[in-house]
Amino acid sequence: MPKTNPSRLSDSHTVLVLDASVAINLLGTGRPRDILAALRQNVIIEQTTMREVRRDPYSNQPASGIMTDLITDNMLEAAELSGTALDEFVGLVSAASPDDLGDGEAAAIALAEDIAADFVTDDRKATRIALSRRPDRPPLTSFDLLTCPMIETQFGESAIDVLYNALTFARMRILPELRAWTVERLGEDRARNCPGLSATRRIHR
Amino acid sequence: MTRALDRIDPRVLGERLRAARARAGLTQVETADQLRVARTTIVAIEKGDRRVRAEDLKSLSEIFGISVSALTRPSAITVELVPRFRAMPATPDGPTLAAAKLLNALAAAEVELERLLDAPLPRNYPPERPILSGDVREQAEEAALELRHRFGLGLGAVGDIVSFLELELGVRVFIRPLPSGSVSGLYAYEESVGACILLNRNHPQTRRSLTAAHELGHFLATRHKADVCDDATNVTAREERYANAFAFAFLMPSAAVRRRFQEYSQGGQSFSPRHLILMAHAFHVSPPAMCRRLEDLRILPGGTWDSLHERGFSGEHARSVLGDRSAEAVGGTPPRLWFLASEAYRLGLKSEGQLADMLVMDRLEVRELLDAMGAEDAEDEPIALVR
Numbered sequence: 001m002p003k004t005n006p007s008r009l010s011d012s013h014t015v016l017v018l019d020a021s022v023a024i025n026l027l028g029t030g031r032p033r034d035i036l037a038a039l040r041q042n043v044i045i046e047q048t049t050m051r052e053v054r055r056d057p058y059s060n061q062p063a064s065g066i067m068t069d070l071i072t073d074n075m076l077e078a079a080e081l082s083g084t085a086l087d088e089f090v091g092l093v094s095a096a097s098p099d100d101l102g103d104g105e106a107a108a109i110a111l112a113e114d115i116a117a118d119f120v121t122d123d124r125k126a127t128r129i130a131l132s133r134r135p136d137r138p139p140l141t142s143f144d145l146l147t148c149p150m151i152e153t154q155f156g157e158s159a160i161d162v163l164y165n166a167l168t169f170a171r172m173r174i175l176p177e178l179r180a181w182t183v184e185r186l187g188e189d190r191a192r193n194c195p196g197l198s199a200t201r202r203i204h205r
Numbered sequence: 206m207t208r209a210l211d212r213i214d215p216r217v218l219g220e221r222l223r224a225a226r227a228r229a230g231l232t233q234v235e236t237a238d239q240l241r242v243a244r245t246t247i248v249a250i251e252k253g254d255r256r257v258r259a260e261d262l263k264s265l266s267e268i269f270g271i272s273v274s275a276l277t278r279p280s281a282i283t284v285e286l287v288p289r290f291r292a293m294p295a296t297p298d299g300p301t302l303a304a305a306k307l308l309n310a311l312a313a314a315e316v317e318l319e320r321l322l323d324a325p326l327p328r329n330y331p332p333e334r335p336i337l338s339g340d341v342r343e344q345a346e347e348a349a350l351e352l353r354h355r356f357g358l359g360l361g362a363v364g365d366i367v368s369f370l371e372l373e374l375g376v377r378v379f380i381r382p383l384p385s386g387s388v389s390g391l392y393a394y395e396e397s398v399g400a401c402i403l404l405n406r407n408h409p410q411t412r413r414s415l416t417a418a419h420e421l422g423h424f425l426a427t428r429h430k431a432d433v434c435d436d437a438t439n440v441t442a443r444e445e446r447y448a449n450a451f452a453f454a455f456l457m458p459s460a461a462v463r464r465r466f467q468e469y470s471q472g473g474q475s476f477s478p479r480h481l482i483l484m485a486h487a488f489h490v491s492p493p494a495m496c497r498r499l500e501d502l503r504i505l506p507g508g509t510w511d512s513l514h515e516r517g518f519s520g521e522h523a524r525s526v527l528g529d530r531s532a533e534a535v536g537g538t539p540p541r542l543w544f545l546a547s548e549a550y551r552l553g554l555k556s557e558g559q560l561a562d563m564l565v566m567d568r569l570e571v572r573e574l575l576d577a578m579g580a581e582d583a584e585d586e587p588i589a590l591v592r
Contacts, residue, residue, distance in 0.1 A: 052568065082260075088209070090262065090277065091209035094273075097321060098554045100279075125553050126556050171573065
């Protein structure tokens with residue numbers, strides 16, 4: 001088993017703002033409450049972003065119920081853009097292609113910048129744009145959250161099962177440079193069930 | 206510092222807001238009430254005489270059920286197919302209007318993606334053929350034969366009418382599950398997007414093919430009029446009789462039907478339900494459609510299908526005769542829009558969230574689409590081409 005933990009999540013990250021792509025992956029684990037409880041960071045989702053989380057991939061039910069419960073139980077905080085952040089949001093959605101974003105992604109980035117928080121996304125375009133605006137605050141990913149030491153400590157051996165659920169139920173994406181690590185942790189058989197580990201489908205020369 | 210909204214042309218934004226309000230079926234008064242402003246404010250915003258505030262823009266996007274991105278991004282396309290459905294003589298019901306809005310969104314998405322990728326859909330439209338006075342069935346039969354001849358189809362079965370529409374004619378076709386089982390399909394035309402058809406994914410492929418052929422009939426004869434193909438359609442209306450006759454004639458040309466019947470019935474000696482199933486399969490239509498065509502051509506007596514149905518003929522019979530061949534083809538959704546979406550994603554032109562919005566899909570459905578198209582393979586190794 002690989003010894004190095006590749007998660008970039010650390011104590012320097014205190015407040016996280018989630019993109020819809022990450023929220024969906026958390027739901028896909030089947031244990032979003034336990035994951036949020038294990039993380040030491042404050043985790044926030046903007047209202048516009050939250051509206052894009054429509055279905056819970058684990059239960060295949062509407063996501064509104066579970067999201068509301070998480071917020072009511074203070075596991076997740078809901079926020080709404082206003083003022084200059086709203087203007088930044090409009091700037092992000094109305095930019096000329098290819099620098100424009102969808103509402104949820106733009107709202108999350110605008111909020112994260114407004115409150116000096118860290119943006120969490122799995123989308124390549126959103127990552128590129130967020131990084132171009134704040135090169136010193138590279139966005140985190142679902143992988144960073146689900147493989148961090150806090151999760152490993154809390155879940156023990158079943159930490160990899162949590163990741164596996166997100167990969168299968170939610171079709172979570174994995175950066176190319178992290179695929180080998182993930183496949184080694186999961187094993188080849190389980191890796192084949194994960195659409196996001198597309199390296200296993202490549203045609204090799 | 207210039208605010209983002211100050212950089213957007215208020216006339217363009219105003220026009221988009223007006224079009225969004227029209228799609229939502231709201232008046233200026235209703236919109237003003239919901240936004241808690243005077244009607245004159247809405248009028249001024251839509252004319253571009255007044256800049257909308259960011260807070261109001263966000264509220265309007267929620268009122269109209271459209272993203273702020275769709276209202277403001279420069280690449281967004283404004284398509285106005287929905288008013289054509291609202292203007293139909295029979296007021297469309299909720300599910301039909303929802304389908305019209307979906308068709309509108311998909312047409313706009315496809316055109317926007319085409320422009321971003323510089324991959325326009327070539328149009329190869331045959332001339333419009335208005336319905337003249339006289340027998341509509343005869344005119345439909347002639348039009349169907351002429352279209353087959355024009356595109357070199359001969360008398361052979363049209364196994365994939367969707368690809369024919371897209372690739373040969375340049376008609377946009379979308380297949381999506383529609384909540385209402387009674388809506389088979391929609392057709393509309395607007396110059397900016399051309400002819401567009403939406404088919405119900407919840408229907409079997411044979412029914413979808415017939416619906417597509419029906420809408421093709423409308424495309425030929427009443428090009429600029431929107432059409433809804435559903436259980437409530439007035440089948441006695443002249444245009445509907447034409448479209449229905451056209452669909453049957455196009456998918457089951459009379460000469461080909463007679464020849465097949467001759468084969469299967471051994472010169473008219475014996476014809477069984479099993480033969481009917483085999484003929485239907487040969488023409489890629491359902492057994493009831495095949496039977497109805499045989500009745501229309503007076504090869505079988507009128508009422509044959511009703512009689513078979515009363516005797517308990519069902520889909521099980523088709524399966525028992527055809528085995529696995531009766532199963533619907535995998536992946537009935539035409540790939541063109543999927544291909545455009547996946548290329549835009551792969552090239553970093555569109556994000557997952559943007560695609561979900563444009564394609565009116567759940568994020569998980571978008572991920573499934575992208576996985577199916579291999580869009581995550583940013584390092585896709587190319588195959589050497591012949592130069």
